[in-house]
Amino acid sequence: MAILVTGGAGYIGSHTVAALLERGEEVVVLDNLQTGHREALLGGKLYEGDLRDKEILTKLFAENSIDAVIHFAANSLVGESMKEPAKYYDNNVFGTLCLLEAMNAANVRRIVFSSTAATYGEPEKVPIEESDRTEPTNVYGETKLMMERMMSWFDKVQDIKYVSLRYFNAAGAHESGKIGEDHQPESHLIPLVLQTALKQRSHIAVFGDDYATEDGTCVRDYIHVSDLADAHLRAVDYLRKGENSNVFNLGNGTGFSVKQVIETAKKVTGLDIPVVQEPRRAGDPAVLVASSAKARSVLGWNPKWTNLEDVIQSAWNWHQSRPEGYGKN
Numbered sequence: 001m002a003i004l005v006t007g008g009a010g011y012i013g014s015h016t017v018a019a020l021l022e023r024g025e026e027v028v029v030l031d032n033l034q035t036g037h038r039e040a041l042l043g044g045k046l047y048e049g050d051l052r053d054k055e056i057l058t059k060l061f062a063e064n065s066i067d068a069v070i071h072f073a074a075n076s077l078v079g080e081s082m083k084e085p086a087k088y089y090d091n092n093v094f095g096t097l098c099l100l101e102a103m104n105a106a107n108v109r110r111i112v113f114s115s116t117a118a119t120y121g122e123p124e125k126v127p128i129e130e131s132d133r134t135e136p137t138n139v140y141g142e143t144k145l146m147m148e149r150m151m152s153w154f155d156k157v158q159d160i161k162y163v164s165l166r167y168f169n170a171a172g173a174h175e176s177g178k179i180g181e182d183h184q185p186e187s188h189l190i191p192l193v194l195q196t197a198l199k200q201r202s203h204i205a206v207f208g209d210d211y212a213t214e215d216g217t218c219v220r221d222y223i224h225v226s227d228l229a230d231a232h233l234r235a236v237d238y239l240r241k242g243e244n245s246n247v248f249n250l251g252n253g254t255g256f257s258v259k260q261v262i263e264t265a266k267k268v269t270g271l272d273i274p275v276v277q278e279p280r281r282a283g284d285p286a287v288l289v290a291s292s293a294k295a296r297s298v299l300g301w302n303p304k305w306t307n308l309e310d311v312i313q314s315a316w317n318w319h320q321s322r323p324e325g326y327g328k329n
């Protein structure tokens with residue numbers, strides 16, 4: 001039996017594919033390569049196509065014995081979602097609907113889903129627990145919450161069991177140095193800061209310094225991509241044991257401000273990183289920090305990369321060895 005990974009050629013998807021292959025799983029990937037890279041796939045069978053294309057989904061499920069789906073494929077940028085909402089409802093919500101319909105038709109009843117800290121919006125308290133209020137402050141988070149609710153109804157009505165993993169901020173790169181983060185254009189803080197250290201950019205913009213945080217900049221919980229990959233394998237095992245649908249936060253439980261990330265990157269690289277203060281970015285909550293106690297106790301998840309310096313060092317190794325990323329697909 002194979003595992004279908006949608007978005008497997010993307011950043012977190014490719015690290016999860018690597019982890020699945022390492023433990024001997026058969027992997028099938030569906031990716032339209034809109035942000036992913038063929039070279040990021042260290043194995044598995046790639047179907048190059050779109051989640052919203054019913055024909056390719058039907059073909060893929062007919063040609064492979066799929067046991068479970070891990071669903072990464074989505075648009076996932078907070079800032080962009082506040083400029084182009086339709087793109088997010090279409091790819092994320094409609095795309096997931098197409099996938100669930102095809103799964104039901106093919107009698108595939110397990111899905112692990114990439115959700116996000118952005119489902120919470122401004123948290124009522126930190127660290128955030130899964131039972132806390134979900135009131136997204138951006139379109140992206142709203143679409144992910146809709147996808148979770150949709151899966152909950154497909155569970156009730158069609159018995160498709162799901163595990164929704166609400167990741168906080170993914171960071172770092174694979175220890176082998178073969179795969180890492182390469183988004184074109186890049187919008188995530190850590191890669192942008194490291195590209196500035198490499199002098200590929202003149203400066204890093206800090207979006208807002210008037211938040212209610214210690215130094216006025218936004219606080220996030222950075223979690224290593226290999227720890228995220230490990231959680232997906234545990235979530236598949238959890239569903240294979242016949243457990244009920246569930247939701248888990250995945251974070252380290254420590255928050256770092258934008259300024260602290262830049263300072264840590266300066267220390268790791270030993271290089272100058274010029275900063276320019278800019279206005280707030282629409283849709284950004286001030287603080288997002290996870291309680292992952294539930295994932296630890298139920299999934300036995302135990303993140304290894306708990307130190308921000310080590311996480312940034314692992315990203316730095318990747319950026320130094322592949323300053324242009326993967327290059328052309």
Ligand SMILES: NC(=O)c1ccc[n+]([C@@H]2O[C@H](COP(=O)([O-])OP(=O)(O)OC[C@H]3O[C@@H](n4cnc5c(N)ncnc54)[C@H](O)[C@@H]3O)[C@@H](O)[C@H]2O)c1
Nearest residue numbers: 007010011012032033034035036050051073074076114170
């Ligand atoms: N990066 C983070 O910090 C973070 C945090 C929380 C949640 N997430 C979620 O994790 C998932 C992966 O994030 P990422 O950072 O690896 O993003 P990514 O853009 O690197 O990966 C997404 C992959 O999905 C593919 N894709 C997108 N739409 C598709 C479609 N319609 N059909 C087929 N393939 C499609 C892309 O080509 C890409 O390979 C996303 O669902 C995102 O919302 C990411």
Ligand SMILES: O=c1ccn([C@@H]2O[C@H](COP(=O)(O)OP(=O)(O)O[C@H]3O[C@H](CO)[C@@H](O)[C@H](O)[C@H]3O)[C@@H](O)[C@H]2O)c(=O)[nH]1
Nearest residue numbers: 076078116117118168169187188189205206207218258281
């Ligand atoms: O040039 C930049 C880029 C980012 N930031 C700030 O840095 C923080 C982190 O931003 P970014 O790296 O863009 O991540 P988020 O917007 O927090 O979103 C990421 O983390 C979410 C979970 O918390 C995921 O759901 C999203 O998919 C993923 O992109 C935010 O406060 C941004 O305002 C800057 O100040 N300057």
